[in-house]
Amino acid sequence: MTLGILGPEVSWYLAVSAFLFATGALGVLLRRSPLIVLLSLEIMLNGANLALIAFARHQGNGAGQIFALAVMAVAASEVVVGLGLIVAISRRNLDLDVDKLRTLRG
Amino acid sequence: MVLAFDAGNTLVWIVWVVAAFACLGSGLAVVSFTNPFFSALALIGNLGALAVLYLLLSAEFVAAAQVLVYAGAVMVMFLFVIAYLGGRADAPWAGGPSWQQVGAIGAAGAILVEIVVAIGLKAGGRLSHQHEIHGSFGSPRMIGRLFLTDHLLAFEITSVVLLIAAIGGVILGSHSRKLAGEKTV
Numbered sequence A: 001m002t003l004g005i006l007g008p009e010v011s012w013y014l015a016v017s018a019f020l021f022a023t024g025a026l027g028v029l030l031r032r033s034p035l036i037v038l039l040s041l042e043i044m045l046n047g048a049n050l051a052l053i054a055f056a057r058h059q060g061n062g063a064g065q066i067f068a069l070a071v072m073a074v075a076a077s078e079v080v081v082g083l084g085l086i087v088a089i090s091r092r093n094l095d096l097d098v099d100k101l102r103t104l105r106g
Numbered sequence B: 001m002v003l004a005f006d007a008g009n010t011l012v013w014i015v016w017v018v019a020a021f022a023c024l025g026s027g028l029a030v031v032s033f034t035n036p037f038f039s040a041l042a043l044i045g046n047l048g049a050l051a052v053l054y055l056l057l058s059a060e061f062v063a064a065a066q067v068l069v070y071a072g073a074v075m076v077m078f079l080f081v082i083a084y085l086g087g088r089a090d091a092p093w094a095g096g097p098s099w100q101q102v103g104a105i106g107a108a109g110a111i112l113v114e115i116v117v118a119i120g121l122k123a124g125g126r127l128s129h130q131h132e133i134h135g136s137f138g139s140p141r142m143i144g145r146l147f148l149t150d151h152l153l154a155f156e157i158t159s160v161v162l163l164i165a166a167i168g169g170v171i172l173g174s175h176s177r178k179l180a181g182e183k184t185v
Helices: A010-030 A034-059 A063-091 B002-032 B036-056 B060-085 B098-126 B140-148 B152-184
Strands: none
Touching (some): A010 A034, A010 B002, A063 B060, A063 B140, B002 B036, B036 B060, B060 B140
16 A cells, blocks of 8 residues: 655645754753753754654655654753753752853863 | 545644644744743643654654653653752843844854755755655554664664663762762761
8 A cells, every 4th residue: 555645745844844943943042041952952853853754754765764763862862961960060059051151160 | 535535635734734833832932931841841742743743744653752752751851850950930031142142043043044945955846746655654563674674783873872871860960969968078
């Protein structure tokens, strides 16, 4: 059984993914709380994931979905390390502000 | 038959429009909420809407993994940490010189324009006709077969990355506990 595509074409999904990526980039550049910077990074990764899956559907090839799953695993790892860093920073009573955290000496 | 196809097409369009606007709106909400707790809740909505879009692109397994891994595990971790730190409000427009904020908006707009131009130049004419796919496209069977044959190296590297991240999380946690103990002594 072969299937055509119902609904919008791949370019519509790519437009959504570009907007998501730009929204996440705006959050990363604009916000100063490291928690919200991490949340915005997740939006950027998900925008990239949506583009990968849209292209996988367009090409009829599953490799894009495999790549998206690998990105998901990397995102989970990044969240673990990022949240560990944020908790370590707050335990040293430093301000949670990416503009003030300039040196690696703490 | 044609009528059924049209009805299905309209239904998919309606679902797509709702999911896409929910996705974009919750993404903007994540960036603009002052309270990190509400931002995290908006991100859960964003991930759910994205899972609907994945389903429309016949990526069933990725959609299920998205809901389980992201909206389940990762966001619970986020909410735990935000609750642990206490919801410190951080207005998106407060503090910092205004040229930084204008620069941030300009840079984000530039990234958007760059993506659109790059995709339009590279693939603009070829996006309209799509390959036909089989009914099993995106099923767990296909994903599992690809992971264990063509992409075995990526599968193994992913497991190593997760292991290293787990070790890193433990090290970060134990290190800061030692520091806190030194401070109290």
